[in-house]
Amino acid sequence: MSLIEQPSAGLAALEERLRDDFVTLGWPAKAWIPPTSRDGRPVHDVLVIGAGQAGLALHVALGMVGIQPVLLDKAPQDFEGPWATTARMETLRSPKELTGPAMGIASLSFRAWFIAQFGLDAWTALDKIPRLQWMDYLRWYRRVTGADVRNGHEVVAVRPQADGVVQVDVRADGRISTWLARRLVLATGRDGLGGAQIPDFLQGVDRALWAHSSDEMDYGRLAGKHVGVVGAGASAMDSAATALESGAASVDLLVRRKELPRINKSKGSGVPGLTHGQYLLPDAWKWRIRHYINAQQVPPPHGSTLRVSRHANAFFNLGCAVQKVEQQGRKLHVHTSAGMFVLDFLIVSTGFAIDWSLRPEFADIAPHVRLWNQRFTPAAGQEDTELSASPDLGPLFEFQEKTPGEQPGLDHIHCFCYPAALSHGTVSGDIPAISDGARKLAQGLASLFYRDDIEQHFARLQSYAEPELDGTEWTHADSAARVKALCNAI
Template sequence: MESTSLPFHTRAQGLAALESRLAQDLSYLGWPAKRWMPALTHEGEPVLDVAIIGGGQAGLAAWVGLAQQGIRAVVLDRAPAGFEGPWATTARMETLRSPKELTGPAMGLPALTFRAWFEAQFGEQAWAALDKIPRLQWMDYLRWYRQAMGVDVRNDVEVTAILPRADGLVRLELRTPEEHSSLLARRVVLATGRDGLGGAAIPGFVHRLPRERWAHSSDAMDYAALAGKRVVVVGAGSSSMDSAATAMEMGAASVDLLIRRDDLPRVNKGKGAGSPGLVHGHYDLPDEHKWRIRHYINKLNVPPPRGSTQRVSSHANVRFNFGCAILDVAMRGDTLVIATPKGRFEADFLIVATGFRIDWFSRPEFAAIAPHVRSWSQRFRPAPGDEDQELNDSPDLGPAFELQEKTPGECPGLDRIHCFCYPAALSHGTVSGDIPAISEGARRLSQGIASLFYAQDFELHFANVLAYDEPELLGDEWVPAGTEHILQPDPTSLTTSSGTQP
């Protein structure tokens, strides 16, 4: 790639200049904002303003948004530093799906965009030649973003329990390689990604197979182990193409894509739905309109990117099998036998690229709140034929992405937990998981939290107003005038209000 041809010292100088420009921009904007939140302790234990679970792009943007509001937050991530999110771990696409021009988590700061970071190192000509952003380069950008903005991320920290309390605090139980501990926060943000409220959607048929003979497309696995093997991939979305191509590139003997539909979708309706009107107006839509647009996009499915699909079809031993819903899967000796309406397929390994599901009960850290989270199934009943399990299970969120109780009063403090990950899409639109509108979502989240904090601490803030005594004027800015220049009234000219002399 042309961009890598520049000497390292030249790239480093370019980044240094960009960071200087960013620092100046932040200074002009008064960033970070002045602290206005009270410092709290509980029985001698310090209390965080906000704890953010997840240090991927959503968690980083949320932290910056809160800092812009003068709110201190800490990001907790179980991954080692620099490996937050899927980009350098389980993602297998060569490039991002999104157009390179999207500003992502830059929060309105031109010097914080991927383009600024890229051009600072590789130049404008390299930017013009770039088609899509390479996946690993996006991870490099996010690492730089974290460093440049000074985001407070605590790595190798797993949250094992989230415990809202009636006193307005949330206790987080933590585990690190060295110890178990806990912390208190006034609010918690779940920036836990596409699978952040559940996990991989696993078809029931795979449970009849030995675990070493199948994987979900999101699993961390060594694709080199598929060398020489016959592989079947179930599905036809982006992750299906990525898994199929990676398997072939790692030496698989063949890959059969088993596709339930009779054709691949051709149009990305989600892309067609994007506009500032939808970004800012989705939350205020009537419930039936929210359901209508999200269900329509879900029903038609998002097509895999053209480049990803061509990456698969460039291999001779890949077959696209349409109309092949899975009827049965079984082991016959050492061979997987997969029955479909078109006939049987034999394989050595099965990859299911079947997406993700919302399932609070499958995540141990959610055990205390799982029975109490209100979902859209309690809020809205779609018309017959418009049922949608993903939407049904989506959390019913308030204006600041806060969770709401299924039964009021049964889980005090639940609304101190904010869902800033993909399952917020039905309530808020796609502003909390994907690149296009992540900054707008982070602003909505941080401004909403600032508003909630102010309302909760109103008496304290009002007391601060009452106690505020910094004078604007000291009394020495003027000299009071005497009376010698004031004309005294003429008694003969005075009249009463009735127009007669007294």
């Protein structure tokens, strides 16, 4: 009987199956890259900043081509990424059937992990994947794939060098040391080149009276308070629901639009042709597709919206654009196009911005990175701040120089996080196509290493001398006798 027919077999049986799959697939592949050093110090082939789902998927993809990366993450073990810290949704927004970072290995998928513990009937009954259960799956994924993750390692500076080595200053255990890498990958998530987007109307307002939806915060402090939430996207609904469930006296959603968006256009774009072909599209089409999705906006999930609306003290204020916020003692006077709200606390769910000033660790490279606003000028009415600020990436997610020659080695840093979306599509962070992006980057890095080390590989080819035959497999024929015998036979 299969594992699916025996839910009680549990994770032990699944892990045994996975080990056999790894053997069958030859994972990890044999190492083949010559070791590199500088001034007697080892140089890592690939360093990855971030050990969330993107970093873990890339680890498996690199293992498929014989490369073993080291992943650096400032978070403590088991708390990488947002799932167990700043995310507040009850369930993931992606359909449960998506394979995510499984890299084409069925026994490494969430589905296999779930069924091994809870059975096929439970899987069939499951609607969406619970957020914290997804984190548990990623913890398991890290363990069974043996990812080399260094937790508590915070990158504080990145300096590409003309000789192709990237210097990475890392703070760990109270001291800073410099790591060396031939290739550096930024698997830094949704806010990978910036951070929370804070509206101007909050300038000068006491930070104790407001928060961004991405902030780590004890929502219990909102018990008994009148709370406002700016926005109507998924994170706005999650924040509003969490405040209500934590005992807020009321929650007013302040929504600029007169109607909530109803259709997730991003979901409608998820076809293999775009997943694999975004980079090959003409610039005008790349821009048009991403801008259209941005302008239409992604609606909040059905379940997340019901999670809010089931509370009688939740109020959906549509057509209610925030104009300014004034602090009066410990109260906030929030002026909107629909009137003034007097609130105790305000949560802004205004998304993320590409803002290099929020990422001091990239200060050395930020002035030199070529952006899309240098590459493309959109037609009138198609302007898009997020897209203009996106990095103009090469075919393997690599940064390109704003002015050629000003920062040699910049192209040894690869942007495998959300800001790559305009250049490559959503293959570098979101669950649906994360395996596709990881595979593309890993195979590309393998080709670059071979190109860069071509003389050593050719010398190795020339010196390769493992015999296929030892000379005992045949006997020499007497050619003269054979010729005579054949002639006589005619």
